[in-house]
Amino acid sequence: MNRSARVSDEIRSFDGIFGKLKFDPASREWEFKLLHGVIENGTTKVIN
Amino acid sequence: MVVVLGSWSSTVTLAAAPVYNEGKLVNITPISSHPDVTKVSPYVFRQSLVQSQEGAFNGASLWKLGARSIAMLGIPNDYGKANMALTRRGFETQGGKVVFERVRAARCPGLSSDAAEGARAKIPTGSTIGAFAPQTALILKQLRQMGIKTPVFVCAADDTPDLARLAGTEAIEGTHLTVQTNPVLGPELADFYKRYEARYSRLPDPFAANSYNTAMMMMTMAAQQYLNVSRESIRKGL
Numbered sequence: 001m002n003r004s005a006r007v008s009d010e011i012r013s014f015d016g017i018f019g020k021l022k023f024d025p026a027s028r029e030w031e032f033k034l035l036h037g038v039i040e041n042g043t044t045k046v047i048n
Numbered sequence: 049m050v051v052v053l054g055s056w057s058s059t060v061t062l063a064a065a066p067v068y069n070e071g072k073l074v075n076i077t078p079i080s081s082h083p084d085v086t087k088v089s090p091y092v093f094r095q096s097l098v099q100s101q102e103g104a105f106n107g108a109s110l111w112k113l114g115a116r117s118i119a120m121l122g123i124p125n126d127y128g129k130a131n132m133a134l135t136r137r138g139f140e141t142q143g144g145k146v147v148f149e150r151v152r153a154a155r156c157p158g159l160s161s162d163a164a165e166g167a168r169a170k171i172p173t174g175s176t177i178g179a180f181a182p183q184t185a186l187i188l189k190q191l192r193q194m195g196i197k198t199p200v201f202v203c204a205a206d207d208t209p210d211l212a213r214l215a216g217t218e219a220i221e222g223t224h225l226t227v228q229t230n231p232v233l234g235p236e237l238a239d240f241y242k243r244y245e246a247r248y249s250r251l252p253d254p255f256a257a258n259s260y261n262t263a264m265m266m267m268t269m270a271a272q273q274y275l276n277v278s279r280e281s282i283r284k285g286l
Contacts, residue, residue, distance in 0.1 A: 011269065011286055014095075016261040017236040018229075021095070028086040032097045034105045036112075037207065037227035042217035044207050046230050048112075 051076065051266060051282045056255070058082035058126040065089040074282045076266065078258035081205075082126045083134075093286050095262045096254075097204060097228050099130040105226055106131075106176060106201060107138020113199045113224060115139075115174030119148035121162055121187055122178030131178035131203055139176075147172050161190070174199045181208050185215035192219045204228045208253035229257040 013022050014030075022031045036048040051074045055061045061080040065088040068075040076093040077085065083100045085092060110118060118139060122128040128151060136146050150162045175191070175198065177184045184206045191200060202211075204226040211220055229252070231238040240260065244252040252260075269285045270277050 011265070014261075014265045014268075016264050017234075017240040017257060018261055019234045019236060021261075028093065029098055030095045032101070032228055033233070034097065034102065034204070035227040035230070035233075036105075036109045037225050037230065039211075039220045039223045039225065042212040042220065044225065044227060044230060046227055046232050048109075 049073065050270075050277055050279050053078065053259070053263060053266065055080060058085060058130070061085050061092065061094075062088060062126060065092050068092055071279075072283070073279050074286065076262055076286070078262040079255050080127075082130045091283060095265065096258050099127070099134050102204060102226055103131065103134025103136075104138040104141070106135040106203065107140070107142055107144065109224065109226070110139055110174050110176065110199070110201050111142035111144055113174060113201070115144060115172075115199060115201075117145045117147045117172045118174045118176055119172040120146055120150070120176050120178065122151050123180070123183055124151040124153060127180075127205075128178045132176075135176050135178060135203075162187075172198065174201060176201045176203075177206070178203060179206075181206055181210040181214060185211055185219070188215050188223060189219045199224055201225065204254055208255075209251050210253070229254040 011023060013020055024031060035046050037044045037046045053076055055064065055077055056079045058080040061077050062082065062084060064075065068091045069089040072091060074091050074093060076095060078095055080094055081096055081099045083098055085094050120132050120136060122132040139146065152162055177187050184202050188200065201224045207225055207227055207229065231241040240257060241252060244256065269282065273281050273285065
C-alpha cells in the first residue's frame with residue numbers, strides 16, 4: 001500500500017485501500033466515490 | 049490517549065461531541081454519516097460518506113431506474129432520518145414524488161407490515177429503505193413475499209454479507225444499492241477484500257473497510273509524529 005499522506009502538515013489526501021481520497025477543508029469531509037450496484041446471486045455487482 | 053477511533057452510530061458520535069470538545073481530544077469516526085457530525089465540534093472528524101452525498105446519489109439513481117413515485121421506509125434514529133430526508137430531497141430534485149413515508153423503531157414488528165402498506169400506496173414505481181441490514185432484511189422479505197416487482201433501492205450500509213444471511217439470497221436478488229466499497233474499485237481494495245476474507249471467512253462490509261482505512265491513516269500520522277504525538281498534534285495533523 002502506498003501511503004502518501006503528508007502528515008507533517010495537515011492531511012489533505014490519503015492513499016489507502018480506497019486509492020487517493022481527498023479532504024475538503026471547507027466542509028471537513030473526505031470525498032468518497034459512490035457507485036450504483038445491484039445484488040445478483042447474493043453478491044453486489046457494480047453497474048454504474 | 050491521544051485520539052479515539054469511532055463511534056459507529058451517528059447518534060452516539062453526536063452525543064459524545066461535547067465530551068471530546070471539552071477534553072480537546074480528536075474523535076474520528078469511520079462510520080457515522082449524519083451531516084452534522086463534523087459540525088458539532090472542531091475535534092470530531094470522520095472518514096466516510098455523508099448522508100447529504102448519499103441522499104443525492106440515491107435520488108438520482110432511483111430516477112435513472114425509471115422510478116417517478118416512491119415509497120420510503122426507514123428507522124427513526126439520526127442515521128435513518130437523515131438518510132430518508134436527504135434521499136427524499138435528492139429524488140424530488142430530480143422531479144420525483146414521494147407517496148408514502150414511514151419510520152419505525154428498529155425492533156418493531158410493524159416495520160415489515162409497513163413494507164406492504166408502502167408498496168401498495170398509489171402504485172409507487174420504486175421503494176427506498178433507510179435502515180441497516182436487520183431491518184432492511186425484514187422489509188425485503190415482506191416485499192418479495194408480496195410479489196412486489198418494482199425496484200427497491202437500499203443504502204450503502206446494507207452492502208454487507210449480513211443482508212443475504214438475514215434475508216436469504218432470493219429475497220435480496222435484484223435489489224439496487226449505493227456502493228462505496230467493492231473489490232472492483234481498485235487493486236488496493238481488492239487486496240483488502242482478499243485478506244479480510246482469508247482472515248474472517250466472510251467478505252467485509254463498508255464499515256470494516258472504512259475502519260481499516262481510517263486506522264491506517266491515523267497510524268501513519270502517529271508514526272510520522274513519533275516522539276511528538278499529542279492530542280493537539282493529532283488535531284493539527286487533521
